[in-house]
Amino acid sequence: MSKSRIGNFFEDFEPGQMLRHGVPRTLSEGDRTLYIGLTGSRSALNTAATTASALGLRSAPMEDLLVFNVVFGKTVPELSLNAIANLGYADARFLRPVHAGDTLAVTSQVLGTKENSSGKSGVVYVRSIATNQRDEAVLTFVRWVMVHKRAADGAAAPALPVPPLPSHVDASRLIVPAFIEPASVTRVTGFDDLWEDYAAGERIDHIGSMTVNDSDHSIAARLYQNTAKAHFDAHLMAQSTAGQRLVYGGHVMSICRSLAYDGLENCLGMLAINGGSHVAPVFAGDTLSCVTQVMETYALSGQLGALRLRTIGAKNVGTARAIALPDANAPKSRFPAEVVLDLDYTVVIPKKQLRL
C-alpha cells in the first residue's frame, strides 16, 4: 500500500465490515476548558466539580457533545475523508459518563451501502462504538455519509440492504445515570424548572446568538482530530460551490446546544440523539440562533425524567423568535433557507418531587 494515504472510496465498503479507527484519544481537563472556550458551554454538571459531586459522581463528566465530536472525528479518516456530505445521524445513545483521564477508542461496522443512480457515488451506513480504556462502551451511533466512488464510471455495485433505523431512541433503551439527589441542581443553576415544568409542544426561544469565526471552528475540528478537508483547506474549498471552508456540523451542534442552556438550565445531559440533519452549510461570519421545541416528556426512574427536544438552529435571523419551526416531516429541501440544523435529542432532567 502506498504511504500516500487517500482514504476509502465507496467500493471499499461492504456490509458487515469492521473498521478500527486509528489512535485512541485521552480526554483531560484541558479538553473541558477548550470546549468551554469554543462553545461558551455553561452546563451545570460539566462545568463544576462541586455540582458533579453533589449529584453523586466522582468527578464532572465530559460534555456529551464533546464526547460525540471526538468520537465522530476518529471515524473520519477511514469513513468520510472522501465524503461528499454527512447525511445524518440516528440512534445515538450515551451509555456511560466519560471522565478526565479516560481514553476513547472507536470502531465502526458497515451496516449497508447504497449506490447513487449517478454511478459516481454512494451512501454508506455505519454504526460506530466508542469504548473507554476498560473496554466499556460509552457511546454508539449510526451515521450515513455520501462518498465518492473510486472509479466514477465503474460497474454499478450490487444493491445492498440498508438497515431500518428507529425514528428515535425508545425510552426503554435509554441508559439512565444514577444520580443522588439530582434535584439539587436547581441550587447551582438558580432556576427552578424541572421535568414537570416542561410540556410537549412548548417552545423555548434561546436568548443568545453566536457568530462563528474561521479560527474557532477550525480549532474545534482539530480538537476533535477531524481531518475532513472541507473544514481546513481554504485553497481547495475556494474551488467548490461553497467557495470557502464549511464549518464542521458538530461545531454547529455544540454552539446551538450551548445557546440552548438558557431555558433548559437543569438538564443533566443527553441520553440520546434521535436524529440530526445539517440542513444548510454554515460559514465563518454566520451568526447562529436557535429555538427548542419540547417533543415528548417521559418519566424515567423515581427521581428523573426525560425530555425529547427538537432544537432548530438558524443563521443570521436576528433572534430565536424569528425562527419558524419547520414541519419535521417535510423534506429538508423545503426548509426555510436560514435553517442550518434540525437536531432531535433526549435529555435527562430531575423531577420536581420525589415519587416514593
Add this chain to the structure above:
Amino acid sequence: MSKSRIGNFFEDFEPGQMLRHGVPRTLSEGDRTLYIGLTGSRSALNTAATTASALGLRSAPMEDLLVFNVVFGKTVPELSLNAIANLGYADARFLRPVHAGDTLAVTSQVLGTKENSSGKSGVVYVRSIATNQRDEAVLTFVRWVMVHKRAADGAAAPALPVPPLPSHVDASRLIVPAFIEPASVTRVTGFDDLWEDYAAGERIDHIGSMTVNDSDHSIAARLYQNTAKAHFDAHLMAQSTAGQRLVYGGHVMSICRSLAYDGLENCLGMLAINGGSHVAPVFAGDTLSCVTQVMETYALSGQLGALRLRTIGAKNVGTARAIALPDANAPKSRFPAEVVLDLDYTVVIPKKQLRL
C-alpha cells in the same frame, strides 16, 4: 416564568437585593494554559510550579485577571445581559489564591440604583463576592453598569442612595499573601528590580504590542462564560453604532496586563483593583500598547511591598512611548481618542532587603 429568558432590566433591581449567579465554575490547568494562549502571560508566579513552590505555595495559583474575568462572567446573566455599558469597577480585593481544582461560586448584592434623566435606562451598583468550594471568599469587587429599563416610558423610579466608593483600596485593607523567601523570584525572571527600585511618578513604557483578533476575544469571553451579546453577536452589532462586535473589556485588561510584564517582572500578583474604566471600545484588528505609571509605593510586611500602578492602554499608537498619560482627574470624555483603558491597581512585590 417563561423559559425564554430575557435577563433583568433596571426595574428588576432594588438596593439590598441578593443575586445568586448561576453555575459555579471549576478552574483547572486547562484554564491556565488557555489563558496563556489568549494573553501571552509570562507571570512568574502563575506560569511555573517551581516558582510557586519556591515561594512557599502548594501550587501555582491562577492568574489574578483570569479569576477576575471568570467571576465577572458569572455575573453577566443576572446583571448585565441588557447592559448598555459597563461603567466601571472599584474596590476590588483579591483575598485568597485560587488553585487548579477550586470551584468558584458568585453572589452579588445591589448597593444602589440611579435612573438616568432620559427615563430609558439607569445605573445599577453591585458588590460581587466569589467564594471557593470551602466557602472562603477569594475576590470581591464593586461594579456599576448602565441597563435598559423594561418600560422605556415608565414612571421614573425613586432616587435611591448610591454608596460612597473608595478612590482606592487603602494599604490597611490589602490582603497580603504569605510567601517564604519572595525575593527569590529574581532568580526565575532574571531581572533585579524589586520594591525599592520603583518610585512614585516613574513611567514604564512596555515594549510589546498586541493585535486582537475576532476569534481570540470571543474565545476569551466564552472561556469566562460571559454571555453579553455585544461580544458574540455580529449580526446584532452590525446594526449598532459600533457596527461590529466589541472586544470584552476584561480581555483588554488581560492583554495590557500581559504586556505590562516587561518592566514589572518581579511583581507577584494583584492585591487590588482600585478603579478601572474602559474609556473607548476595542474592535478586532486593533493593536494594543500600554504604559504604566507608578502612583504610590507602600511598605507591607517585612519582606514585601506594594506598588499602586496606573496602566493606560491605547490602540493603534505604534509604541508605548507615543502614549500621553491623561490627567487622572480629567473626565474620560477629554481623554485622547486612542486611549482605551485606564486601570488603577495595586500589586505586591518583594523588597530588596529583608528588614529585620
Add this chain to the structure above:
Amino acid sequence: MSKSRIGNFFEDFEPGQMLRHGVPRTLSEGDRTLYIGLTGSRSALNTAATTASALGLRSAPMEDLLVFNVVFGKTVPELSLNAIANLGYADARFLRPVHAGDTLAVTSQVLGTKENSSGKSGVVYVRSIATNQRDEAVLTFVRWVMVHKRAADGAAAPALPVPPLPSHVDASRLIVPAFIEPASVTRVTGFDDLWEDYAAGERIDHIGSMTVNDSDHSIAARLYQNTAKAHFDAHLMAQSTAGQRLVYGGHVMSICRSLAYDGLENCLGMLAINGGSHVAPVFAGDTLSCVTQVMETYALSGQLGALRLRTIGAKNVGTARAIALPDANAPKSRFPAEVVLDLDYTVVIPKKQLRL
C-alpha cells in the same frame, strides 16, 4: 537600567556569554489539548495515555515540537526580540521525554557572532539547553538569528569565530527512548508500516492541507510565550515589506508535522532536528501542504530504528503531489517560491521484527 526593556542588540552578544532566559514554564494536560486544537496532531504516543502505557512510559509525553516551541519561545526576549530573521536551526537533540507537570527552564550560550557587511546588523549563533525541574537536560539545539545593531553606523565589531555545525545529528549521538514492545503501536494506529517498510529516497505525499488563521497562529505563539513583534503587532507589520503579521515559523513546523502523520503513523517522536529553514514567510490565509522524503534509515537498538526525513512545506499549491522537491544543496533563494519550510529531522520507529 531603564525598566522600559528594549531587548539585546548585536553589540550585546559575545562568544561564551551565558543567557539565562526568564521564567520557567510548567507544561500540563492543558498544553497537550491546546496543541491538538492548534495543529490537529494525531500522534499515537502523545495523544493517548493507553498507548504510552503500552509502550512502557509512565504517562503520555508532550509532543516533541510543543516542547521545542516552548523552549524556543523562552529564548526570544534575550535573543531575538530585535531579530530581523531567524536564519536556521541545527543539531537539535531530544534528550528526555517531558511529561505533564514538568517545568522547563532554558539557558543559552553564545557560540559566535558575525557582523554583516552592511554594518547595520549581524548574525548571532547560540546553543540553547532546556532542563526540567530535576535539572535534567530535555532538549538542546543551536540556532542563529540576524539581529539589528544598536548603533547602525557604529564601528565594525571584530570578526568572531562561528562554530562548525554538523550537517545532521549522527546516529551515535541520538538518545533512544526505552520502549517496551514498541511494535504494539500498530494496534492503535491501524497501520502496519514499520522501519523496514521505509526506504531511502521514498517520497510520501501527505493527504491533508491546512489553512492558517490569524487567531490560530497568534494563540500558538502566545502559548509558547514567544514575544517577537512580527507575530503580534499588525500595526507595526503594516509598515514592513510583508505588510502584515508573519506566522511564527515553529507553528508552520507544527502544522506540517501534524499533516505528516499520514504515511508516518507509527513514528514515535523526533530524536533530532538536523536542520531547518523557513524559506519563505507564511501569512494568515495561506494553505499549507507538505511532502516528506526519506533521506536515510538507521538501525538503532534491537527493537527500534530511525528514519532521517526531509519534510518540505509549501503554500497554496493544492496538494502535496504538486510540490517539487528542491535540491537540498541549492541555495534557498533558488527554491520554488511556494516552498516555505525545509525541515530535516530524525524520528524513531519500531522495527517489524525483533532481532534476537
